Amino acid sequence: xxxxxxxxxxxxxxxxxxxxxxxxxxxxxxxxxxxxxxxxxxxxxxxxxxxxxxxxxxxxxxxxxxxxxxxxxxxxxxxxxxxxxxxxxxxxxxxxxxxxxxxxxxxxxxxxxxxxxxxxxxxxxxxxxxxxxxxxxxxxxxxxxxxxxxxxxxxxxxxxxxxxxxxxxxxxxxxxxxxxxxxxxxxxxxxxxxxxxxxxxxxxxxxxxxxxxxxxxxxxxxxxxxxxxxxxxxxxxxxxxxxxxxxxxxxxxxxxxxxxxxxxxxxxxxxxxxxxxxxxxxxxxxxxxxxxxxxxxxxxxxxxxxxxxxxxxxxxxxxxxxxxxxxxxxxxxxxxxxxxxxxxxxxxxxxxxxxxxxxxxxxxxxxxxxxxxxxxxxxxxxxxxxxxxxxxxxxxxxxxxxxxxxxxxxxxxxxxxxxxxxxxxxxxxxxxxxxxxxxxxxxxxxxxxxxxxxxxxxxxxxxxxxxxxxxxxxxxxxxxxxxxxxxxxxxxxxxxxxxxxxxxxxxxxxxxxxxxxxxxxxxxxxxxxxxxxxxxxxxxxx
Numbered sequence: 001x002x003x004x005x006x007x008x009x010x011x012x013x014x015x016x017x018x019x020x021x022x023x024x025x026x027x028x029x030x031x032x033x034x035x036x037x038x039x040x041x042x043x044x045x046x047x048x049x050x051x052x053x054x055x056x057x058x059x060x061x062x063x064x065x066x067x068x069x070x071x072x073x074x075x076x077x078x079x080x081x082x083x084x085x086x087x088x089x090x091x092x093x094x095x096x097x098x099x100x101x102x103x104x105x106x107x108x109x110x111x112x113x114x115x116x117x118x119x120x121x122x123x124x125x126x127x128x129x130x131x132x133x134x135x136x137x138x139x140x141x142x143x144x145x146x147x148x149x150x151x152x153x154x155x156x157x158x159x160x161x162x163x164x165x166x167x168x169x170x171x172x173x174x175x176x177x178x179x180x181x182x183x184x185x186x187x188x189x190x191x192x193x194x195x196x197x198x199x200x201x202x203x204x205x206x207x208x209x210x211x212x213x214x215x216x217x218x219x220x221x222x223x224x225x226x227x228x229x230x231x232x233x234x235x236x237x238x239x240x241x242x243x244x245x246x247x248x249x250x251x252x253x254x255x256x257x258x259x260x261x262x263x264x265x266x267x268x269x270x271x272x273x274x275x276x277x278x279x280x281x282x283x284x285x286x287x288x289x290x291x292x293x294x295x296x297x298x299x300x301x302x303x304x305x306x307x308x309x310x311x312x313x314x315x316x317x318x319x320x321x322x323x324x325x326x327x328x329x330x331x332x333x334x335x336x337x338x339x340x341x342x343x344x345x346x347x348x349x350x351x352x353x354x355x356x357x358x359x360x361x362x363x364x365x366x367x368x369x370x371x372x373x374x375x376x377x378x379x380x381x382x383x384x385x386x387x388x389x390x391x392x393x394x395x396x397x398x399x400x401x402x403x404x405x406x407x408x409x410x411x412x413x414x415x416x417x418x419x420x421x422x423x424x425x426x427x428x429x430x431x432x433x434x435x436x437x438x439x440x441x442x443x444x445x446x447x448x449x450x451x452x453x454x455x456x457x458x459x460x461x462x463x464x465x466x467x468x469x470x471x472x473x474x475x476x477x478x479x480x481x482x483x484x485x486x487x488x489x490x491x492x493x494x495x496x497x498x499x500x501x502x503x504x505x506x507x508x509x510x511x512x513x514x515x516x517x518x519x520x521x522x523x524x525x526x527x528x529x530x531x532x533x534x535x536x537x538x539x540x541x542x
Contacts, residue, residue: 197237
């Protein structure tokens with residue numbers, strides 16, 4: 001019988017549906033969290049990979065730029081005969097020096113002050129940035145976040161623009177520079193471009209502006225002080241003149257030396273014996289303006305010797321050692337202020353020229369009291385009445401031939417002084433000169449050689465003058481009308497000529513005219529005193 005008829009259900013192959021197990025909420029949460037973490041990690045990895053790729057591409061495309069023009073231009077520096085700093089010419093006070101001319105302890109001081117990991121970092125230092133941030137927040141000694149390499153890039157290779165893109169480019173160039181240049185090359189570039197205040201860019205100019213020495217002669221204490229100044233140059237430039245600034249710098253100076261001691265670049269004995277150095281006064285004193293007359297004369301002569309323009313000289317990084325004695329020059333500038341007062345409506349001019357007979361080197365060249373008011377140099381270009389000034393020379397044959405050098409009734413004081421020097425050299429004329437030596441980058445480009453000629457006949461004996469010969473002359477018909485006073489004292493080693501003359505200053509289109517000297521007897525005494533003072537000052541500097 002069929003099942004349908006018997007009422008017994010027919011079996012089938014279908015299995016009853018299972019009830020789905022409910023996943024616990026905690027499990028579901030854990031699984032979702034795991035999926036989100038995986039996705040986040042993947043996203044972060046993709047982002048990091050993208051950033052690394054971008055940085056790599058940017059690094060490969062980054063080109064180290066050439067230094068911008070401002071850091072290529074240098075100044076011309078002028079020194080006196082003994083090497084003392086006279087001044088400079090040029091748009092910026094900077095002269096490059098090789099790293100070998102910067103003492104190692106000065107290099108280490110700069111590293112201790114600005115970037116203690118310089119020798120080992122890769123051009124950028126995240127730890128330095130963190131330390132700088134912490135020192136700012138904690139009020140500790142201020143530190144920069146940029147490495148020396150980054151500072152060099154910012155100072156010499158990039159514009160001073162402040163932006164994130166420029167900062168990023170700075171870091172990329174710093175890294176590439178560190179990988180392609182030696183640490184010494186980078187440090188040399190940095191030391192030649194970093195600003196130290198007082199208008200000085202670079203270690204050489206800073207050494208002269210703050211201490212009156214070349215960079216190669218800096219002491220440990222001086223080097224540490226300059227390193228400390230880099231942090232805030234516009235503030236610290238008043239050191240030595242402002243007690244508060246001096247005290248603040250002294251604390252930072254000590255911090256730099258402590259850093260050097262901690263790094264092992266100086267010994268405990270060197271640290272203990274270091275004394276805070278003395279600084280040149282700032283701003284410069286009044287006699288610095290007098291030096292512009294000297295620099296004018298030497299710059300014109302130096303450019304002529306090199307066959308270049310004065311503008312090229314001023315921008316070329318030349319060092320011009322002159323023949324001048326700056327201590328004697330400064331002393332005379334002070335003495336001239338004691339001259340007899342000029343009469344009302346007149347101006348008294350004082351000129352002093354000291355030169356070496358038979359050589360031509362000019363030691364003193366005083367041609368004006370105020371360069372800012374009168375840049376015209378009376379000693380070199382002033383036409384002064386000779387009057388009877390040459391009469392004393394007619395007594396000897398060397399004097400006669402020396403007097404023949406002056407072929408005008410109104411010679412320049414330099415021309416008349418040269419005649420007296422020739423007489424003192426027994427007829428041996430030496431062309432006056434102000435430039436003894438010119439160097440650039442440690443290489444000598446010019447050395448002076450006396451340009452002489454014998455004004456007496458060949459074979460004539462030249463007795464050597466002994467003692468000092470005094471010559472006095474002037475122009476005018478009497479004491480009340482004396483317009484010019486000349487006074488010279490000379491021997492075989494030095495000839496000093498002084499001229500005093502008065503004038504009615506020019507007014508409008510009316511030219512200046514001669515005026516009587518005030519109190520001629522007092523003027524004679526004054527002239528004799530000044531000339532004797534010059535002789536003593538120059539002799540003391542020999």
